[in-house]
Structures are given as C-alpha cells and as structure tokens.
Amino acid sequence: MNDQLLFYQSKLESDGCGKPGRVAMLVQDDTITAVGPDDLKRLGRKLLKQLGLPALALYEPSLSFYNSVIDKVSAGDIIVPTDTETRTFLHDIPFIRQSGIDNNLVTRLTELLGQRKGVMIENCCIITTGTVTLEQAYINASSLFHAVFVKHLLDLHQSGFSSEREQKEFDRFRHHWLKPLAPPDPPLRTGPLTTSEEIYREMIRAGRATVETRLVDSSFGNISCKSGDIIYISQTGASLDALTGCIDPIPLNNSTTCGITASSELLAHRLIYEQIGDGVILHGHPKFSIIMSMICDHPDCRGTECWNNCPKRRNCRGIPIVSGEIGAGGLAEKVSPVIKETGTVIVYGHGVFTSGRDFNRAFNALLLTEITCREEYFRHILQTVD
Numbered sequence: 432m433n434d435q436l437l438f439y440q441s442k443l444e445s446d447g448c449g450k451p452g453r454v455a456m457l458v459q460d461d462t463i464t465a466v467g468p469d470d471l472k473r474l475g476r477k478l479l480k481q482l483g484l485p486a487l488a489l490y491e492p493s494l495s496f497y498n499s500v501i502d503k504v505s506a507g508d509i510i511v512p513t514d515t516e517t518r519t520f521l522h523d524i525p526f527i528r529q530s531g532i533d534n535n536l537v538t539r540l541t542e543l544l545g546q547r548k549g550v551m552i553e554n555c556c557i558i559t560t561g562t563v564t565l566e567q568a569y570i571n572a573s574s575l576f577h578a579v580f581v582k583h584l585l586d587l588h589q590s591g592f593s594s595e596r597e598q599k600e601f602d603r604f605r606h607h608w609l610k611p612l613a614p615p616d617p618p619l620r621t622g623p624l625t626t627s628e629e630i631y632r633e634m635i636r637a638g639r640a641t642v643e644t645r646l647v648d649s650s651f652g653n654i655s656c657k658s659g660d661i662i663y664i665s666q667t668g669a670s671l672d673a674l675t676g677c678i679d680p681i682p683l684n685n686s687t688t689c690g691i692t693a694s695s696e697l698l699a700h701r702l703i704y705e706q707i708g709d710g711v712i713l714h715g716h717p718k719f720s721i722i723m724s725m726i727c728d729h730p731d732c733r734g735t736e737c738w739n740n741c742p743k744r745r746n747c748r749g750i751p752i753v754s755g756e757i758g759a760g761g762l763a764e765k766v767s768p769v770i771k772e773t774g775t776v777i778v779y780g781h782g783v784f785t786s787g788r789d790f791n792r793a794f795n796a797l798l799l800t801e802i803t804c805r806e807e808y809f810r811h812i813l814q815t816v817d
Contacts, residue, residue, distance in 0.1 A: 436466040439488070439569040446648060447608070448576040449490030453556075457487045458565050471556060474537070478558070481541040486561030488568040492576065494608060496600045500583050501526050501553045503593065510551070512582040514721055515781040524575060526551040549575040570668075573648045577718065584722050588811055605809065612802050615640040619791040623658075623709065627680070630656045630663050634678055637790035638671035641715050646801055647671055652715035652782065653694035656790075657704045660684065664700055666692045671715075699784070702767035707786055713793040716782035717801040719808050723747045724777045726811070741779060748803050754779040775800055 436456040443449040443456075455467025457475040465472040471489040479487055500510060510524040525543045529536055529552050540558065543550045548571040549559035557575055561568030592598040619637055624630045638654050641647040652671050655664035662681045669677035679693045683701075694700070700712050729743060741754040751769050753776055755762030766784050770776045775796045776784045785796035 433464065433466065435565055436464065439565060440466055442569060443488065443490055443572055446573060446576075447493055447645065448573055450493045453491035455487075455489040456565065456568070457489075459483075459485055474556075475558075477537050478540055478544065481537065482544060482560070484544075484560050484562055486565040486568040488559045488561070488572040489556050490572060491556050492579075494580070494600075494604055496583050496597065496604065497551065497557075497579055498553055499593075499597050499600065500579055500586075501528065501551065503586065510579065510582065512578040513585075513725070513780065514578055514581045515778075522547070524549060524551060524578065526553065528553045529555065551575075551579070570650050573650065577648055577651065577716070580718055581721055581725075584718075584808065585725055588722075588726055588808070601812075609805075610645060612644060612646070612798055612805070614795060614798060615644065619789070619794055621789050621791045623788055624656055624711075625658065627658075627663075630658060631678055633790055634663060634665070635674045637711075637713065637794055638665065638674045640794060641713065641797065642670075642672035644798070646717045646797055647715035652713070653696050653700075654711075654713055655694075655700045656711045657700075657709050659709070662697075662700060662704060664693050664697055667694050669694075696763075699763035699766055702763045703770055703784070703786055706767050706771035710786055710788050711790050711793050712784060712786050713790070713797050714782060714784045715797060717797070717804070719804040720747075720777050720783045720801050721780060723804040723807055724752050724779045724781075726808075747777065747807055750775055750777055750800055750803060752777045752779060777804075 436458065440454045440456045443454045444451050453468060455465060455471035455475055457463055457465040457472065457479055459479045463476050463479055465475060475487045475489050504510060508525055510526060525547055527539060527550065540550060544558065544560050549557060551557050557572065559568050559571035559575060587601065619640060620633055624633055634654055634656060641652065650668060650670050653665045654671060655662055660683045662683065663678055664681060665671065665674055666677045666679055681693055681697065696714055703712055745752040751773055753765040753769055755765035755778065762778060766776050766778065770784055770786050774786055777800065783797055783800050785793045787793040787796065
C-alpha cells in the first residue's frame with residue numbers, strides 16, 4: 432500500500448497540481464497509512480477518523496493564485512466553476528477562510544467533505560476524498576485543480592488583474608510554471624494500424640504521451656482506434672498514462688458486452704468513425720482549449736445554455752467550437768459532422784477531439800490546438816493589460 436501512496440503522491444507533483452514536498456496521501460483500513468509532510472498527515476488522520484472513508488489527498492497547490500480565487504468571492508463559501516467537469520462531477524467547490532488548524536476546522540471540514548468531493552482551505556491546502564479507492568482521491572484532487580485553474584484564468588480575462596500581486600503571480604505562472612508544449616520524442620508511429628497487437632501498443636504510447644506533455648490530466652480524456660469492424664477504446668475512468676489492460680475491443684455489431692466498461696464517449700467515437708472510416712481518435716481536456724472555448728464575443732446572448740445548445744458558429748483561429756452534453760447527449764451528433772471536415776473540434780467547456788489515420792497526426796492536431804489556444808489567451812490578456 433505504501434507504494435501506491437507514493438505513486439499517487441508523485442503523480443500529483445508531476446502533474447503540476449501539488450508543490451513538491453507538500454502532498455499527502457492517506458488510506459484507512461484497520462489502521463491509517465500515510466505519506467507526506469507531517470502537518471498534512473496529522474490533519475488527514477483526524478479527518479479520516481471522523482469521516483470513516485478509505486482515502487484522502489491533501490496538497491498545497493503549486494500555483495499561488497488559488498488563494499486569489501477565494502479572495503474574489505464576496506459572499507457565501509463556495510466557488511462555482513462552469514467547466515463541464517465541475518458541472519458534471521464536482522458541482523461546486525466549498526472553501527474555508529482559515530488561518531490555523533484547530534478542532535473547529537476539523538468539524539467544519541468533516542461536514543463539508545461529507546457533502547462534496549473536495550474542499551479548499553485558504554493559505555493551507557486542498558483536500559479531496561476517495562469514497563472507495565485511493566485513486567478516486569487522486570482523480571478528485573486533479574479535477575479540483577483543473578476546475579479552479581480554468582475558472583481563475585477565465586475570471587482574469589473578464590475582469591483583469593485586481594492587484595499588483597495578482598499580476599506578479601500571473602507573470603510567474605506564465606513564464607515559469609507553464610512548460611513548453613512539444614511532441615513526444617521519439618514521435619508516435621505513422622501509418623495505419625492493422626493488428627490488434629499494434630493497436631494496443633500504440634494506444635498505450637499515445638495515451639502516455641498526452642499525459643507526459645501535460646496536454647491531458649490522467650483521467651481527463653479517452654482514446655480509440657477503429658480497424659475493420661472493431662473499435663478499440665479506453666475504458667471509462669481509465670488513466671491515459673496507464674492503459675495496459677484498460678482497452679476494450681467493441682465489435683460494431685454489438686455482439687459482446689464489452690461496451691459496458693468502455694468510455695462514456697463511445698457514442699461520439701462511433702459517430703465520428705461513421706464519418707471518417709478507419710483511423711484513430713484522441714479526446715483530451717487541455718486547459719487553454721477549454722478556456723478559449725468559454726470566451727465568447729456575444730456576452731449579451733441570453734435564453735440558451737451555452738454548454739449545451741449555443742446557436743453561434745464559433746472558432747478559435749479557425750478551429751471550430753461546438754456545444755453539446757457529454758456522454759450519450761447531443762455532443763456526439765455535434766462533433767461528428769464537423770470533425771469530418773477539419774479533423775479537430777473543441778467542445779465548449781469540455782475539451783478537444785482530434786482524428787486521423789494514425790496517432791502521430793491526431794496527437795499533433797491536439798498539440799497544435801492547445802498551443803494555438805494558449806497563444807490566443809495570452810494575446811487577449813496582454814491586450815487587456817496594455
């Protein structure tokens with residue numbers, strides 16, 4: 432179990448979520464096992480005893496602007512990001528303004544964590560739960576970091592910098608925290624994949640590459656390959672950097688029950704393949720692509736749910752943006768006809784679909800989309816500052 436704790440601790444640090452040395456992971460069975468700094472482990476142990484849950488993650492965010500998000504909430508004690516992941520899974524993010532750790536804090540945290548998957552504590556840490564497994568605590572920790580990241584940069588675009596401190600935090604984030612985006616070395620294989628062995632091997636490589644380049648957080652995406660009458664697709668909830676044993680072969684004639692564990696975006700993948708024939712699909716949730724999909728030139732538009740049924744034809748430097756509900760909703764029908772023409776589609780608040788004959792093309796399209804959206808975001812911000 433200690434190895435598993437260290438594994439997820441390392442992932443939260445390498446993902447860029449937690450400050451190195453400031454991530455604690457805890458599991459509870461007959462006893463509590465923990466790794467991480469002593470202060471976070473002490474708080475985690477108190478909470479696990481109160482909650483009776485199997486796992487917790489506690490980490491100090493690697494970006495100082497997480498406190499700025501709390502600062503800007505004028506009333507109430509919740510943050511409400513509007514990206515798809517928050518709306519679907521987190522709903523909202525409670526926070527606590529707290530200068531120290533005491534019994535009152537533990538009581539309040541126990542109450543909040545009984546209702547939500549995560550909590551933010553000002554000038555302290557983020558805490559997330561795993562109601563069944565340690566992996567759930569990690570996924571919730573990554574999801575919460577992702578949601579607040581997107582919300583903060585959207586708020587900056589809308590309202591500008593509220594202080595000199597906030598602008599300095601942003602400059603550090605832009606010039607030091609963000610990593611350059613580059614294709615994997617060695618590159619992914621080109622050309623069609625014909626055997627099941629080739630397909631499994633290249634799906635595993637491509638999935639790992641999306642995470643290692645920080646285009647995708649581990650569980651924020653899915654991947655597939657169609658060869659003949661079979662779609663090979665990652666399982667629901669599978670980490671893209673750990674796809675061994677987590678890829679389902681789905682016959683198009685529905686002759687097996689493998690689709691039960693397949694990605695929730697299976698319908699979207701099937702409809703895309705109806706348009707493009709054999710090939711591959713990458714779907715990920717790169718942050719700047721999501722942010723730019725939610726920046727709109729029509730702020731006075733009313734009477735529609737932007738994420739579900741935007742009536743406008745929108746794009747970011749020519750890359751089309753569509754809306755639609757995820758899973759079995761309208762997203763599948765919105766993406767498939769557009770991606771046939773462009774090979775790339777951004778979905779409002781949700782992420783990017785790319786397609787191609789091989790993963791090298793699909794990955795490079797995903798990479799180019801995020802680079803383009805990152806550049807466009809900073810162009811917007813710098814114009815606002817000037």
